[in-house]
Amino acid sequence: MTSRVEHTDVGAYALGILEEPDRTAFSDHLATCRSCAAELQELSGVAGALAGVGPLDDERDDAGGGSGDRGPAEVVNLLRRRKAADRRARRGTFVIGAAAAVTLVAGGIAVGTSISGENGSGSVPVGHSAHGPAEDAYRAGTPVAGAGAPGVTGGLVLETKGWGTHAALELRGVKGPLECELVAVSRTGERRVVTGWAVPERGYGVPGSPEPLYVHGGVAWERPGIDRFEVRTSGGDTLLTVTV
Incomplete structure (x- = not known):
């Protein structure tokens, strides 16, 4: 994708495996393509590299082939196939409880995206919400307010999971074009990216575009x-700090 943008590259963008020229081009594409932006939000948990999520079996595994030689394109395709299968399995039901995951054996990390609550009380009724999973998670919890740069406000809702900590972010007062990341900072100073996204030129939670941004990972x-979570731009600026 060196000279043109493909809609199907949203999975590769979410996994961070696009080369720099392609990543920049796709970031610009997100500002005008609602379908890609919506799919990117669905895949936002991928960038968090959630631990404890097991590998997926596919036809190659069943045939005796190992998963260690999967290339990036195969990983993206496997993720898409599993998500499509999960959506088909949910049709006609009232419970979201599926999880999509892939294992990048060559890199030694597990990457996944969860679309269920895993909060001990059950799941989210599909027919009862007009919002996405990130907004649902934020509205269902008790937000911890953050300290923002001038004009920026937001907060986090945190959930304890079997694999670690789930974070749902609300962010207001940002205009693009920007690339941002939600970064967790441990009490020992270690940093981990929770999720990443692009802010289109119109922005979020600003005049003319009043709706806030919701992402999760x-x-x-x-x-x-x-110790805290930070919303940082690709240029190194901190937009929001949430001390937990």
Whole structure:
């Protein structure tokens, strides 16, 4: 994708495996393509590299082939196939409880995206919400307010999971074009990216575009070990700090 943008590259963008020229081109594309922006939000948990999510079996595994030689394109395709299968399995039901995951064996990390609550009380009724999973998670919890740059406000809702900590972010007062990341900072100073996204020129939570941004992701640390979360731009500016 060196000279043109493909809609199907949203998975590769979410996994961070596009080369720099392609990543920049696709970031610009997100500002005008609602379908890609919506799919990117669905895949936002991928960037968090959630621990404890097991590998997926596919036809190659069943045939005796190992998963260690999967290339990036195969990983993206496998993620898409599993998500499509999960959506088909949910049709006609009232419970979201599926999870999509892939294992990048060559890199030694597990990457996944969760679309269920895993909060001990069950799941989210599909027919009862007009919002996305990030906004649902934020509205269902008790937000921790953050300290923002001038004009920027927001907060986080945190959930303890078996694999670590899930974070749902609300962000207001940002205009683009920007690339941002939600970064977790441990009490020992270690940093982990929870999720990343692009802010279109119109922005979020600003005059003319009043709706806030909602994104979510996960980090493989238990909540007591986390000092704070930061929303940072690709240029190194901190837009929001949430001390937990």
